[in-house]
Amino acid sequence: MNHTPIADQQEGLHHPRSFLTKYIWSQDHKVIAIQYAATAIFVGLIAVVLSGLMRLQLGFPGSFDFINPSSYYQFVTMHGMIMVVYLLTALFLGGFGNYLIPLMIGTRDMVFPFLNMLSYWFYLVSVLILLASFFVPGGPTGAGWTLYPPQAILAGTPGTDWGIVLMLVSLAVFIVAFTMGGLNYVTTVLQARTRGMTLMRMPLTIWGIFTATVLGLLAFPALLVSAIMMLFDKLLGSSFFMPAIISMGEQLEHSGGSPVLFQHLFWFFGHPEVYIVALPAFGLVSDIIATHARKNIFGYRMMVWAIVIIGGLSFIVWAHHMYVSGMNPYFGFFFATTTLIIAVPTALKVYNWVLTLWQGNIHLTVPMLFAIGFIFTFIHGGLTGLFLGNVAVDLPLSDTYFVVGHFHMVMGVSPVLVIFAAVYHWFPKVSGLRFNEALGKWHFWITFLGAYAVFLPMHYLGFLGVPRRYYAMGDTAFLPDSAAGLNASITVAAIIVGVAQLFFIANIFLSLKRREVSDPNPWGCTTLEWQTPENPPAHGNWGEKLPVVYRWAYDFSVPGARWDFIPQNVAPEQVEWADRSLAPADHLPRHTGTENQSPDETDSSKTV
Amino acid sequence: MKFLEKISEKPWQQIGPADGAALIERMPQTPPARVALRFFLAVVSVLFLLITITFLSRSQVADFQALAGAPWQPLTDPSRLWVNTGLLLLSSIAIQVAAYSAVRDRSAPTAWALGIATFTAALFLVGQLMVWRDLVALGYFVSSNPANSYFYLYTAIHGVHLLGGLIALTLVTRKVLAGGAIRSLGPGLSLCATYWHYLFALWLALFALLTSSPETYRLIAQLCGF
Numbered sequence: 001m002n003h004t005p006i007a008d009q010q011e012g013l014h015h016p017r018s019f020l021t022k023y024i025w026s027q028d029h030k031v032i033a034i035q036y037a038a039t040a041i042f043v044g045l046i047a048v049v050l051s052g053l054m055r056l057q058l059g060f061p062g063s064f065d066f067i068n069p070s071s072y073y074q075f076v077t078m079h080g081m082i083m084v085v086y087l088l089t090a091l092f093l094g095g096f097g098n099y100l101i102p103l104m105i106g107t108r109d110m111v112f113p114f115l116n117m118l119s120y121w122f123y124l125v126s127v128l129i130l131l132a133s134f135f136v137p138g139g140p141t142g143a144g145w146t147l148y149p150p151q152a153i154l155a156g157t158p159g160t161d162w163g164i165v166l167m168l169v170s171l172a173v174f175i176v177a178f179t180m181g182g183l184n185y186v187t188t189v190l191q192a193r194t195r196g197m198t199l200m201r202m203p204l205t206i207w208g209i210f211t212a213t214v215l216g217l218l219a220f221p222a223l224l225v226s227a228i229m230m231l232f233d234k235l236l237g238s239s240f241f242m243p244a245i246i247s248m249g250e251q252l253e254h255s256g257g258s259p260v261l262f263q264h265l266f267w268f269f270g271h272p273e274v275y276i277v278a279l280p281a282f283g284l285v286s287d288i289i290a291t292h293a294r295k296n297i298f299g300y301r302m303m304v305w306a307i308v309i310i311g312g313l314s315f316i317v318w319a320h321h322m323y324v325s326g327m328n329p330y331f332g333f334f335f336a337t338t339t340l341i342i343a344v345p346t347a348l349k350v351y352n353w354v355l356t357l358w359q360g361n362i363h364l365t366v367p368m369l370f371a372i373g374f375i376f377t378f379i380h381g382g383l384t385g386l387f388l389g390n391v392a393v394d395l396p397l398s399d400t401y402f403v404v405g406h407f408h409m410v411m412g413v414s415p416v417l418v419i420f421a422a423v424y425h426w427f428p429k430v431s432g433l434r435f436n437e438a439l440g441k442w443h444f445w446i447t448f449l450g451a452y453a454v455f456l457p458m459h460y461l462g463f464l465g466v467p468r469r470y471y472a473m474g475d476t477a478f479l480p481d482s483a484a485g486l487n488a489s490i491t492v493a494a495i496i497v498g499v500a501q502l503f504f505i506a507n508i509f510l511s512l513k514r515r516e517v518s519d520p521n522p523w524g525c526t527t528l529e530w531q532t533p534e535n536p537p538a539h540g541n542w543g544e545k546l547p548v549v550y551r552w553a554y555d556f557s558v559p560g561a562r563w564d565f566i567p568q569n570v571a572p573e574q575v576e577w578a579d580r581s582l583a584p585a586d587h588l589p590r591h592t593g594t595e596n597q598s599p600d601e602t603d604s605s606k607t608v
Numbered sequence: 609m610k611f612l613e614k615i616s617e618k619p620w621q622q623i624g625p626a627d628g629a630a631l632i633e634r635m636p637q638t639p640p641a642r643v644a645l646r647f648f649l650a651v652v653s654v655l656f657l658l659i660t661i662t663f664l665s666r667s668q669v670a671d672f673q674a675l676a677g678a679p680w681q682p683l684t685d686p687s688r689l690w691v692n693t694g695l696l697l698l699s700s701i702a703i704q705v706a707a708y709s710a711v712r713d714r715s716a717p718t719a720w721a722l723g724i725a726t727f728t729a730a731l732f733l734v735g736q737l738m739v740w741r742d743l744v745a746l747g748y749f750v751s752s753n754p755a756n757s758y759f760y761l762y763t764a765i766h767g768v769h770l771l772g773g774l775i776a777l778t779l780v781t782r783k784v785l786a787g788g789a790i791r792s793l794g795p796g797l798s799l800c801a802t803y804w805h806y807l808f809a810l811w812l813a814l815f816a817l818l819t820s821s822p823e824t825y826r827l828i829a830q831l832c833g834f
């Protein structure tokens with residue numbers, strides 16, 4: 001047989017012996033995934049608290065002594081950076097990527113378990129460096145999450161002594177961590193799939209995570225380059241990005257550098273970053289929708305192609321973030337065009353989700369609620385994106401609350417809803433336990449409606465001309481008094497949404513405490529991770545034998561079948577039919593002689 | 609292309625591996641570590657490509673004084689760098705020899721070649737540091753001119769990558785020190801060799817770039833539309 005079961009190299013699996021090697025210095029992808037996820041959610045909560053503080057100031061200006069203009073900028077910056085990089089990127093790829101890749105493609109672990117462990121520890125160090133900046137003299141940087149020079153490193157911006165340096169170093173360490181993890185995910189998907197798991201039989205989750213990882217590997221170097229060069233400017237006095245400038249009445253040593261160059265580098269990373277977050281979300285939500293609608297995903301091939309095409313296009317749209325920085329008008333035209341083109345495959349995905357729901361047997365479970373909520377917020381954020389992609393519309397709206405409303409809808413709320421959907425969906429697998437449905441539904445409705453109460457009015461504030469990143473508006477003639485009232489109501493909603501996240505945390509801890517054992521496959525999923533011999537899966541995932549894959553991941557409600565789902569590892573001759581005459585011809589076993597074995601005979605471990 | 613062919617399959621019609629051997633994915637024979645290395649080299653290439661784009665655009669600003677071209681500039685006579693280049697070439701050849709002999713289970717040549725490869729790589733790094741020292745002695749500090757800044761930046765990042773390679777090499781050879789067979793070094797060393805050749809080629813490109821004249825920069829920058 002030609003097949004080399006890299007997936008099944010048992011000798012690579014060092015079985016953990018002590019508590020330390022089992023839970024702390026673990027090389028098991030499942031433990032690493034949980035470590036990644038727990039760390040990411042922890043820093044995410046800090047970012048939520050920071051947003052609450054900002055909202056307090058915006059809703060009730062000047063009522064809180066501990067928020068001054070400097071600390072406001074620091075909150076904005078840390079909130080944005082933590083959310084985008086340290087929460088979303090880490091959680092989707094380090095968390096879900098780590099947990100799901102080996103299980104969904106049927107292997108025992110990542111191909112480089114040690115590197116995988118190292119990746120987590122580097123990530124943790126980067127988080128610690130970032131958090132350390134709260135405790136250094138001058139506090140964290142207040143440069144905005146985009147860290148634009150020259151102001152990012154000039155006196156007057158908060159945290160220019162230590163904060164900015166720690167931020168840049170932390171980002172560099174994060175990128176090293178991501179690269180170690182990313183090489184692992186890509187190689188594992190390409191090289192370690194189990195027998196029968198062709199590329200086109202992979203669940204869309206894996207396609208999303210895989211493509212996002214490739215994007216990350218190619219985009220993060222841009223951030224690394226900008227971080228290193230900015231460190232040179234800051235610490236060694238070079239002038240990569242720093243123009244000749246007078247700061248605080250003094251002529252500085254710098255000259256000739258280009259701040260716009262930094263912006264290009266930053267957004268060459270920054271735009272793909274949006275898709276590094278979005279593509280895994282697309283994948284996860286596709287699988288959740290198909291499963292809970294008991295219907296195969298509409299247009300699987302197009303979904304795959306769309307993911308790949310979006311990934312490619314995401315590298316040629318970056319300057320739509322820089323319309324106000326000034327550029328050759330032809331460039332503006334070019335980037336507006338590519339931005340509108342990328343909306344085509346994206347819209348296609350949205351249609352396919354909706355068409356998957358159409359006439360499906362929709363189960364309004366907690367994960368499904370969040371997934372459907374995602375479709376709403378994503379359409380919403382996507383539509384405002386079309387407006388902002390046009391130069392003429394963007395110029396007046398850029399740097400207003402319209403932009404804040406837009407990107408929170410499309411890359412704040414939407415991915416977060418998918419994260420919740422996915423955590424609820426896979427919780428019974430990861431922990432082997434059931435969670436509290438009622439609490440989950442409360443969590444959904446408060447979060448979903450609350451998100452609208454927070455971010456919808458922001459679009460309107462943007463039209464009025466309220467600028468982004470302002471500590472306070474003071475007396476401004478162009479703003480009606482109602483704007484202040486709106487701001488106060490947003491703040492109230494934001495606090496409610498923030499507090500409602502405790503439902504989620506409480507649900508997890510209560511479930512862990514109650515220990516109501518879950519059915520091993522409570523949602524009737526077809527993908528491999530639900531077919532493990534133990535629940536939750538043990539070290540090595542599959543017991544003696546690797547699964548063999550016979551079909552794609554979306555055999556839901558196959559006509560004539562006894563059950564409304566057929567797992568990927570069920571051979572044609574093992575399928576139970578209620579009415580065989582209804583069965584599609586290609587689903588019935590074909591008798592072509594020797595190839596037609598049952599999985600027990602095709603024991604791949606024998607070929608090692 | 610094979611990838612395009614693969615993603616045109618219609619998985620919903622192809623149930624069961626009995627449907628012809630084609631469906632039992634033939635896993636590529638390339639070892640995973642080599643696949644990962646390829647991706648890593650792509651990442652490093654992007655890194656240097658991006659720096660180079662910024663370099664070309666920065667080189668067109670008036671205050672940029674190229675390190676070579678005019679007779680009084682330090683890199684107009686790059687003999688020092690040639691010596692370093694020779695060292696890195698030697699290292700590259702030696703590590704290839706080591707990989708070649710390891711596969712054939714010849715321990716003495718492997719050990720020798722490994723020793724030479726490590727030593728020359730280390731010497732290269734020392735050589736680069738000496739170039740830095742000379743530049744500093746001549747008053748070419750990091751911040752005095754963007755051309756200098758780029759020289760330090762490029763050589764530092766390249767050096768760090770070589771240093772990383774040396775660590776990887778140590779990890780590979782550790783197995784033998786722990787009593788493994790020489791032959792078992794083969795795959796690891798051949799990966800190291802690929803990495804070494806890559807870093808050597810990269811260095812040649814950087815060398816050419818950093819010692820070019822202002823006219824060359826202008827030409828390339830114009831071709832790239834800066």
Ligand code: HEM
Pocket residue numbers: 048051052054055076077079080081083084088143144145146404408411412413416454467468469470494497498
């Ligand atoms: C609890 C929900 C959230 C609330 C109430 C909230 C609120 C805010 C506020 C008030 C700002 C500052 C606007 C300004 O002054 O310009 C902000 C900025 C930002 N937020 Fe959020 N946010 C939330 C969740 C998220 C999430 C999930 C993300 C993930 C992408 C995110 C990403 C950002 C970014 C990137 C910025 C820009 C930071 C900057 O201007 O440098 N936020 N948010």
Ligand SMILES: [Cu+2]
Pocket residue numbers: 270271274317318320321
């Ligand atoms: Cu963008």
